[in-house]
Amino acid sequence: MALLALLACVFGIARVGADSHAVALVRFAFVFEALLSSGVIAAVYLVAALGLGRFWRPMIRRAAHPWSAQFGLGLATALWLDHTLGWVGLLTNQWVAWLILACGLTLLLDQLRKADHRPEQWSSLPPTVLLVIPALAMLLVACASLPGWLWPSEAHGYDVLEYHLQLPAEWLRAGRISGMEHNVYSFFPSYVEAAYLHLGSLWGSMFAGKGLILRAAQFLHAGLAIATVMMLGRFITGELAPQRGRVTAGLSAGLGAAFLMLTPWVIVVASMAYNEMAVTALFVAAVIVSCDAELPAYRKLSLVGVLVGVACGAKLTSLFMVGLPVAVLLLAYIPIRLLVRAVPLGVVGALLALGPALMRNMLDAGNPLFPFASNMLGRAHWTAEQAARWSGAHHFDGSFSQRLVAMWERGVAHPQWSIFFAVVLVAAVISIIARSTRRMGIIWSAVLILQLVCWASFTHVQARFLIPVIIPAGILIACAVSLVSGISNSVVRRFVLIGCCLITIPPLAATYQAYRAHWSGDPGWNVSADAFDSATGAAFVDRLRAIGADQPPPRTVINFALPPDALVYMLGDATPLYCIRPVLYHTTWDHSPLGELLRAYPDNPVAWSTGLADRGVTHVLVNFSELARLQSDGWYDADVTPARVERLMRDQGTPIVVNGSTVLFQLK
Secondary structure, three states, X not given: OHHHHXXXXXXXXXXXXXXXXXXXXXXXXXXXXXXXXXXXXHHHHHHHHHHHHHHHHHHHOOOOOHHHHHHHHHHHHHHHHHHHHHHOOOOOOXXXXXXXXXXXXXHHHHHHHOOOOOHHHOOOOOHHHHHHHHHHHHHHHHHHOOOOOOOHHHOOOHHHHHHHOHHHHHHHHHOOOOOEOOEHHHHOOOHHHHHHHHHHHHHOOOOOXXXXXXXXXXXXXXXXXHHHHHHHHHHHHHHHHHHHOHHHHHHHHHHHHHHHHHOHHHHHHHOOOOOHHHHHHHHHHHHHHHOOOOOOHHHHHHHHHHHHHHHHHHOOOHHHHHHHHHHHHHHHHOOHHHHHHHHHHHHHHHHHHXXXXXXXXXXXXXXXXXXXXXXXXXXXXXXXXXXXXXXXXXXXXXXXXHHHXXXXXXXXXXXXXXXXXXXXXXXXXXXXXXXXXXXXXXXXXXXXXXXHHHHHHHOOOOHHHHHHHHHHHHHHHHHHHHHHHHOOOHHHHHHHHHHHHHOOHHXXXXXXXXXXXXXXXXXXXXXXXXXXXXXXXXXXXXHHHHOOOOOOOHHHHHHHOOOOOOOEEEEOOOOOOOOOOOEEOOOOOOOOHHHHXXXXXXXXXXXXXXXXXXXXXXXXXXXXXXXXXXXXXOOOOOOOOXXXXXXXXXXXXXXXXXXXXXXXXXXX
């Protein structure tokens, strides 16, 4: 029944925007083709990570949730290995990439062989888990879509095309992970991006199989979201079962997991090749370890240090969105005397986990935290102006009242959070009022409040950075739902439980509306085998001869029409992922070759053109609208204005393709 429901939901989502049932069936079939190819690759990685977690089994042999802890620690091990081996130049070797997965799978198979883990011994799932099916269907369809197409709230995956997948492609060509002066994001720890590099190394290219690896990266991130809610569900069941019984605890955990998965932001983020879901999976593992009464304090601190350290390697905001909440849990579950003694072990574990990234940055930039703390530890290759632009854009610069407004608009009231915070607030109040759940309600409400305060204080208040709050939120919701079992009247109890299930409808409706609003109501156009050729421009090669009347996209000309020795300089956009040939680009924060020429020769277009030609540039691709937007935000090199680029094009260029505000022109 669950499988039939999933198939029906997938077909219904694939049908959105399709002009016929035949088109819908083709999309429906491609979703499962992508699942059986790219999805299997991602699944093998996750299963191998579980196997690598076997190395930690002696330290968690008495844990209440050993398999969840093993997966979290195995994931941390896999991400750490990928970054470290990628840094020294070994991960880009296909044999090494396959060997890591083979070791993980072998360890797991041997572990299963030595124990009785027959399917009939597995834990059953509560029926409320069926509420997750629409979210799974949405994830499958979204992951089958090629990166750079869905979700306008994330600028259609601009960050994915700029660095989450672009950097692994460059590292694979270069042979190792390193900091690159044209892309500041390469100086981030990039543990999850190293995992994407691992996927590309298996086939020797990020572009293998016409999007096979690119989609596998999305399926991997979605798999981490599914693992997060599964681990969280197991933890909630174990926490509530002693008081409420295993059936009630399971139903509550299933409903909490369903509500989290159906929240629009979770589906949007999970279906993209981002890094947030690695953070949530490691966060849950750290929660499981921290709250386990069977583990000694020194083991808890050691394991938690590793998990939090790798979470920071996945995303630096984990330092306060994961690290501080876990510290609260440790204070709640470990006596102060033992905690103080064990803290050094946690610090050592965190430093060992994050150490390779800090060492890499120290060697590449002279600042282990670059591009952060540049005023104290060094700006590396940046100027003071670049460091100031970065700092100004990555913290909220406003009054207290403006910060409160931003918290409301970007957080609580953001459409893609739907009714999330309203439900969590009610659940927190109910959990605290009820005597049986008061302790959990107070602890997890404190964790949630701490995360909100840290988000508002230490970030630039972007809605997506709130994703880690789903962990305490899910626990609070499950606590509140578990109280339904205390209602004596069976009829009322059933109606209340049905009402609790109905709270999943608004977030589901919001996610569906966000999906169908894409591209004139046809978001599934990209769910096809031809999507990669469309993205690279190969599908429009036959239109190359029709330049002038029916012009092909600029990327078609760049990839398939320019001479072999041509070099294109991208201005405005910094998303070269689908450029098959090498291009010259830089992020908005990095050094601009044109900006340097404009400052040296303020009113000499000939010198601008000559200077670019000396760097091998033959063509310029400029997105005038994006350049104007970045200039108005104060994020781009102040000298590279649309007016001056227009002058360069007019005096020293010949337009080849004009596509809206994007122009490709050749330098004279």
